[in-house]
Amino acid sequence: MTELISPSLAYKLNFFHPLLMWALLGLSLYSMVLGIKTKKLRTASAEERKDLIKGQFGRRHHLVGSLLLALMVLGTFGGMAVTYLNNGKLFVGPHLLVGMAMTALVAVASALTPLMQQGNLLARKAHVGLNMGMVTLFLWQALSGTQILLKVLANPVA
Numbered sequence: 001m002t003e004l005i006s007p008s009l010a011y012k013l014n015f016f017h018p019l020l021m022w023a024l025l026g027l028s029l030y031s032m033v034l035g036i037k038t039k040k041l042r043t044a045s046a047e048e049r050k051d052l053i054k055g056q057f058g059r060r061h062h063l064v065g066s067l068l069l070a071l072m073v074l075g076t077f078g079g080m081a082v083t084y085l086n087n088g089k090l091f092v093g094p095h096l097l098v099g100m101a102m103t104a105l106v107a108v109a110s111a112l113t114p115l116m117q118q119g120n121l122l123a124r125k126a127h128v129g130l131n132m133g134m135v136t137l138f139l140w141q142a143l144s145g146t147q148i149l150l151k152v153l154a155n156p157v158a
Contacts, residue, residue, distance in 0.1 A: 004085065005085060010082075010085055010086045011086075011152075011156065013082045013085070013086070014082060014086065014149070014152045015149075016078065016082070017075060017078055017079035017082055017145075018145055018146075018149050020071065020075045020078070021075055021079075021138075021141065021142070021145060022142065024068060024071055024072060024075060024138075025135075025138050025139070025142055027064060027067070027068050027071075028068060028131075028134070028135050028138055029135070030064060031061060031064045031065055031068055031131075032131070032132075032135065034057050034060050034061035034064060035057075035061050035128070035131075037052065037055060037057040037061075038057040038058040038061050040052060040057075041053065041055075041057055041058065062113070065110060065113075066110070068106065069106055069107065069110045072102070072103055072106050073103055073107070076099050076100065076102075076103045079099065080096070094144065095141065095144045095145060095148060098137050098140065098141055098144075099141060101137065102134050102137050102138060102141065105130045105131070105133055105134040105137070106130075106131070106134050108130055109126075109127045109130035109131045109134070112124075112126055112127045112130075113127075
């Protein structure tokens with residue numbers, strides 16, 4: 001399959017997925033902070049709300065979450081595509097399976113948005129739990145992905 005692209009381009013593509021995923025890990029943590037501030041706004045006293053409402057935390061959390069969902073799906077499939085282009089196969093192991101699980105978690109958590117907007121407390125708790133699970137897995141993925149990247153760096157293209 002590597003004859004579709006040059007070996008040097010295939011090698012360079014190895015770095016796009018890790019860079020995107022590190023950025024998404026940071027974006028996930030930022031989204032979590034916005035979500036916490038959104039909850040604080042919802043539960044604040046009238047006086048505290050006046051100051052917090054200026055931050056538009058709910059709107060920003062929703063926008064960042066939408067971006068995170070889109071880039072997570074694209075990054076997951078992009079990583080799989082680059083692996084296939086470079087090796088002619090996917091390596092079915094913990095990194096791939098956990099990455100796919102993370103993508104499913106963020107998709108399901110995002111799908112709960114309409115229910116949360118209607119005030120469904122169970123949906124809100126599930127949204128938080130799913131995303132906390134996704135971030136926990138993401139931290140592990142960062143470590144396992146770094147190990148994979150170090151293997152790629154040890155075998156540069158001639």
